Amino acid sequence: MRIISMASTTIRPSLGCFSASPRFPFVSSRNLSRPTLSSFSHVNQSKALTVRRSVRCLGGVAESGNAAQAVTEEDLLKWVKNDNRRMLHVVYRVGDLDRTIKFYTECLGMKLLRKRDIPEEKYTNAFLGYGPEDSHFVIELTYNYGVDKYDIGAGFGHFGIAVDDVAKTVELIKAKGGKVTREPGAVKGGKTVIAFIEDPDGYKFELLERGPTPEPLCQVMLRVGDLDRSIKFYEKAFGMELLRTRDNPEYKYTIAMMGYGPEDKTAVLELTYNYGVTEYDKGNAYAQIAIGTDDVYKTAEAVKLFGGKITREPGPLPGISTKITACLDPDGWKSVFVDNVDFLKELE
DSSP, X not given: OOOOXXXXXXXXXXXXXXXXSSOOOOOOOOOTTSOOOOSOOGGGHHHHHHHHHHTTSTTOOBTTBHHHHHHHXXXXXXXXXXXXXXXXXXXXXXXXXXXXXXXHHHHSOOEEEEEEEETTTTEEEEEEESSXXXXXXXXXXXXXXXXXXXXXXXXXXXXXXXXXXXXXXXXHHHHTTOEEEEEEEEOTTSOOEEEEEEOXXXXXXXEEEOSXXXXXXXXXXXXXXXXXXXXXXXXXXXXXXXXEEEEETTTTEEEEEEESSOTTTSOEEEEEEETTOOOOOOOSSEEEEEEEESOHHHHHHHHHHXXXXXXXXXXXXXXXXXXXXXXXXXXXXXXXXXXXXXHHHHXX
């Protein structure tokens, strides 16, 4: 597979994130288990045209009036819910790529799926996970030449990994010199056995004791300033389901699990609201989540209409046909949507 990055000053074919350096280009994949829906139905073609015109104004009145705006939202909501979406991978930066690969493979049981070096852009990527990229949620690590440390910030929470035996995994991590920040034990107020560890760069991982699962890399936890606002946004703009919520007044926080399938079978987004905290420092270490879609144009319309900000307008990348769009949620967390069919062609 050939994938080339795009510098901020030189136009090149790329699957990168289109943000300022340090870079974190990405690769994506799709799950082919469901049929694609690349367009509205025949009877909704005229409504689709109305969508194109009306979504320029978030929540505003469509050109043909309030009634047309209501139809627009209904069509977009229906399309988003039926779009073929899956969390593809999560991207973040590390200070020593070989050290991190060694820790993830030896302590967490991941496989190094592939690695690529882009010397002209001065960065290297490594893709790790528990299965192929076309069917599993994976990690993309980025090492920028000469940068050995990043600020993780207070907004990023942790990654979740499901394991058969938390205690044995923790013992292995200790034997390899890993840092355990929470010893194995039942979660407060529940029965699930968990533990917390940190990788060499300080990223936190929650180990969850679970039976066999097709998706061991199962969570990305991010903190948000308004949980109800975030839930509505991810339901409407991203088409995710609210799987469950849990309030913990003793420790003054509430969580919401959002995703495209059950927690025990798919990767999910864990949103955490800490009582009274509305903003977080995001640092410069964590980058983004990539999600597959059947249509980046309609995806961008939905994001705009339901309160998100488009940071890269939808369309093909220069030099290649792969279409993407990038956006920010109401808290400023970044996601990139990649056209499913286009990316399969890239893999070929």
